Amino acid sequence: MNVLEMKDISKDYFGNRVLKNVNLSVKPGEIHALLGENGAGKSTLMNILFGMSVIQTTGGFEGEVSINGQPTNIVSPHQAMDEGIGMVHQEFMLIPGFTISENVKLNRELTKHNLVSAVTRNPRMETIDIARNAKDARAALDKLDIGIDEYTRVSGLPVGYMQFVEIAREIDKTGLKVLVFDEPTAVLTESEALNLMDAMKKLANEGIGILFITHRLDEVIYCADRVTILRDGEWVATKETDDTNVVELAELMVGRKVEILPKDKKVAEDADIIMSISDLHVNMPGETVKGVDLEIRKGEILGIGGLAGQGKIGIANGIMGLYPTTGSITYKGKTLKLNDTKSTLDSGIAFVSEDRRGIGLLLDSSIEDNIAITSMQVKGQFLKKAGPFTLRDKEAIREHANQMIEEFDIRCLGPNQFSKRLSGGNQQKVCLARAVTLAPDLLLVSEPTRGIDIGAKKLVLDNLIKLNEEGMTIIMTSSELAELRSISDRIVIVNEGKVEGILHPEDSDADFGLMMAGTYNKVRGGAK
Amino acid sequence: MIDKIKSLAQGDNLPRFVITVFLLLLFVIAAILKQPIGVLLGDSLVRYGMNGILVLAMVPAIQAGTGPNFGLPIGIVGGLLGMLISMEFVPQTMFMHQWVGLIVAIIGAIFFGAVFGWLYGQLLNRVKGSEMVIATYTAFSFVALMCIAWLVLPFKNRAMIWPIGKGLKNTITMENTYGGLLNDFLSFKLVENHATGSHMFLFNKTGQYITDTYGIESAIKFQIPTGMILFFLLFCYLVYLFINSRTGVAMRAVGDNPKFAESSGINVNRSRLLGVILSTVLGAIGIIIYSQGFGYMQLYNAPQTMAFGAVAAILIGGASAQKAKISHVLIGAFLFNSLLVVSLPVANELVPAGGLSDVFRVITTYGVILYALAKVGGKTNA
Numbered sequence: 044m045n046v047l048e049m050k051d052i053s054k055d056y057f058g059n060r061v062l063k064n065v066n067l068s069v070k071p072g073e074i075h076a077l078l079g080e081n082g083a084g085k086s087t088l089m090n091i092l093f094g095m096s097v098i099q100t101t102g103g104f105e106g107e108v109s110i111n112g113q114p115t116n117i118v119s120p121h122q123a124m125d126e127g128i129g130m131v132h133q134e135f136m137l138i139p140g141f142t143i144s145e146n147v148k149l150n151r152e153l154t155k156h157n158l159v160s161a162v163t164r165n166p167r168m169e170t171i172d173i174a175r176n177a178k179d180a181r182a183a184l185d186k187l188d189i190g191i192d193e194y195t196r197v198s199g200l201p202v203g204y205m206q207f208v209e210i211a212r213e214i215d216k217t218g219l220k221v222l223v224f225d226e227p228t229a230v231l232t233e234s235e236a237l238n239l240m241d242a243m244k245k246l247a248n249e250g251i252g253i254l255f256i257t258h259r260l261d262e263v264i265y266c267a268d269r270v271t272i273l274r275d276g277e278w279v280a281t282k283e284t285d286d287t288n289v290v291e292l293a294e295l296m297v298g299r300k301v302e303i304l305p306k307d308k309k310v311a312e313d314a315d316i317i318m319s320i321s322d323l324h325v326n327m328p329g330e331t332v333k334g335v336d337l338e339i340r341k342g343e344i345l346g347i348g349g350l351a352g353q354g355k356i357g358i359a360n361g362i363m364g365l366y367p368t369t370g371s372i373t374y375k376g377k378t379l380k381l382n383d384t385k386s387t388l389d390s391g392i393a394f395v396s397e398d399r400r401g402i403g404l405l406l407d408s409s410i411e412d413n414i415a416i417t418s419m420q421v422k423g424q425f426l427k428k429a430g431p432f433t434l435r436d437k438e439a440i441r442e443h444a445n446q447m448i449e450e451f452d453i454r455c456l457g458p459n460q461f462s463k464r465l466s467g468g469n470q471q472k473v474c475l476a477r478a479v480t481l482a483p484d485l486l487l488v489s490e491p492t493r494g495i496d497i498g499a500k501k502l503v504l505d506n507l508i509k510l511n512e513e514g515m516t517i518i519m520t521s522s523e524l525a526e527l528r529s530i531s532d533r534i535v536i537v538n539e540g541k542v543e544g545i546l547h548p549e550d551s552d553a554d555f556g557l558m559m560a561g562t563y564n565k566v567r568g569g570a571k
Numbered sequence: 572m573i574d575k576i577k578s579l580a581q582g583d584n585l586p587r588f589v590i591t592v593f594l595l596l597l598f599v600i601a602a603i604l605k606q607p608i609g610v611l612l613g614d615s616l617v618r619y620g621m622n623g624i625l626v627l628a629m630v631p632a633i634q635a636g637t638g639p640n641f642g643l644p645i646g647i648v649g650g651l652l653g654m655l656i657s658m659e660f661v662p663q664t665m666f667m668h669q670w671v672g673l674i675v676a677i678i679g680a681i682f683f684g685a686v687f688g689w690l691y692g693q694l695l696n697r698v699k700g701s702e703m704v705i706a707t708y709t710a711f712s713f714v715a716l717m718c719i720a721w722l723v724l725p726f727k728n729r730a731m732i733w734p735i736g737k738g739l740k741n742t743i744t745m746e747n748t749y750g751g752l753l754n755d756f757l758s759f760k761l762v763e764n765h766a767t768g769s770h771m772f773l774f775n776k777t778g779q780y781i782t783d784t785y786g787i788e789s790a791i792k793f794q795i796p797t798g799m800i801l802f803f804l805l806f807c808y809l810v811y812l813f814i815n816s817r818t819g820v821a822m823r824a825v826g827d828n829p830k831f832a833e834s835s836g837i838n839v840n841r842s843r844l845l846g847v848i849l850s851t852v853l854g855a856i857g858i859i860i861y862s863q864g865f866g867y868m869q870l871y872n873a874p875q876t877m878a879f880g881a882v883a884a885i886l887i888g889g890a891s892a893q894k895a896k897i898s899h900v901l902i903g904a905f906l907f908n909s910l911l912v913v914s915l916p917v918a919n920e921l922v923p924a925g926g927l928s929d930v931f932r933v934i935t936t937y938g939v940i941l942y943a944l945a946k947v948g949g950k951t952n953a
Contacts, residue, residue, distance in 0.1 A: 363834060365833065365834055384833060384834060384835075384836045385836035385837075385838075387836075388835070388836040389836075394834060396834060398830075401828075401830060402828075402830040402831055402834050403831070403834075404828070404831065405824060405827045405828050405831055406827070406828065407827050407893075407894065408823075408824075408827055412820075416820060416824055416835060417835040417836070419817055419820060420817065420820070420821055420824075420835050420836060420837055421835070421836050423817070426817055429812075432812050432816060433816055433817060434812065434815045434816055435815050435816070435817070435820055
């Protein structure tokens, strides 16, 4: 009998279907890996399992969840805990100033009588029994073979140990049936990851079902018994790990129909280099770049792909000087000044940020001001003389904005509508119009289609192709591999802050999958 | 019609709507109580002109993203220094000494305002996100510090220092310098002689002239302080020009979204610094206009709470802690100051106990500020 069974799970957010008839089952004592790209639906599935409020407030889900064969309807994380489902979080949910034993027993402390509680007969007045709590914590740590003292404060522990404290907390709970590990190895070194996986095996031997979410393929092969692969919210396959291999998993994870949009011209392999980047380090929180070397050819669309958090977003932000950057960038034969946004803009590079609402727009300003402002600041356009003063030229701004609204098909009430009132797709077009107004030779576009509907997506991509055909070199960073493959000339895959490899759109799904998972060079012997 | 009223009463406009309705109500009550409406209106205009530039000083600070300038007293102290220097060094025997005195005071105010504003801006750039509270206490400390300075600064003019002992006086009359200069410039006054009951219309005449010619029993029934209003409007226009320049647009972008500004190659800290300096300089000039209308300059603790009235005025005008326009200044300064002028006689008539109108002023001022600040908090929590 399966300890956990999720059957025909479907979920939509406001008409946007994120899960379609997904099935997942975990046997007692089994390590079951859940594999998928960002946005494949892993998190949503876990949110359903834990009864997170985001699911309830958006209309619940379809399908059935059973624990030990009993259908259950989990509506709160607290209930999930009572049902015996535990979770080891990716970001540590520990209190740094508390000891390990205090963290393990937090809110479930064992208590003993004291004078006040004896008189009031109120268990809430009882004193915490430190020794018994520590004993429990010790037992949990011993189960994991961790020799560390249970009275140590969490704050000084290495990252690898913190993860174990989290696990100890979960296994200390009585009646634990299923333990979910949410990308636990993402923050660990290789040897720490090995330790962790050994601990997982040990727990599985005690009969606990383990659900292991990851995108590291070799880890799946190393420790999982079975693996379920999700893609675009759909169940793709469930396999015994003995019957499969890294290449097949990569293919299953990435594979999908790719529609390559027609491009009139191909960029020759020996075209001039417009920008060359060497040893680029960008300290962007969550998207650190750790030494990228790259050459961009004049007139191409270069795609940058990779999984979230691996550093692909950091490259464009680094070129723009928005985060502390080291290394060297040569643009059109000249050295580009790093960490100086103004001089990057001055040299003819424009940027459409991945954070549309946070960085890309002045939400409380009109569309026309949004479009004109960067050019006004950088190139001194849209200004007119009025006596001794130089003022913004309202007419010129209006005229240009109207032209852009037509060209990019921005659906709005008029050029003086506030940009925050536009839909995501139209906001993206405003961002693009602003960048194009600078008439750059090199355009950096990050996540141009994130959170916008299909129709707008196509318009944005078509516009990029059109700009490219007019001679603009484009570097597009995107989490959507299909979209990168549909318009790019070459695609760079970034993993752990470095370039894993460069592929062409026609290359196989397996190659893309292996590169994104960071196992390409291991499997294919580093040859490209 | 109802929708129209609803839209007038929404969001940032709510305080403006409430205060407007309340002000109209006060005027009606004043009329019923047979208060002289003409006098009240005239006094409202005088207070409008006196306080206008202080309210205007909020605009660059809000637009640059540092919030309403609660550190306005810092600029005010700069203006006071300018006025003291003008009084010390411009002799009253000089040709056109009043105008020269005013201009020297303004030049001094710009100098000290810029220096203080620069220092104060450096501080605000280091405490992004908590500008308003820090500005308030910076101003309080600075005013306290200047209390020592007023005692020890080596001014010699007999009109300014205590007859015995050391230091500058608490209030210094400007009767013999440029007090009332702008109020009276091109002004219109309707004067009634109580003794004879006759009315008289005077153009461009000072209060001194009225007393000397018609006797002290004459009273002003209605007045338009044309010079002062014109001066205020001139400054509004200058600020309007600035915020529509390239630098001004950059400053507004910084206030709206600093990250956006940065990615457009705008120097965020420099823009904020500029906004703070401009606000401080306007505060310095503002206190000169205020003092010449009032007839006295007030030192020591007087500047301490002057920011609050200005902040309340612009908020009533429809501004928020993040958005402000010149129109908010024009409307807010009038509503707030008229409210204070009209509420005084009405409150005194209704509750003879006295002091109530000042309580009322405090409630309005702090109430409106509280409303605006609570809204800032609400937004970040949402």
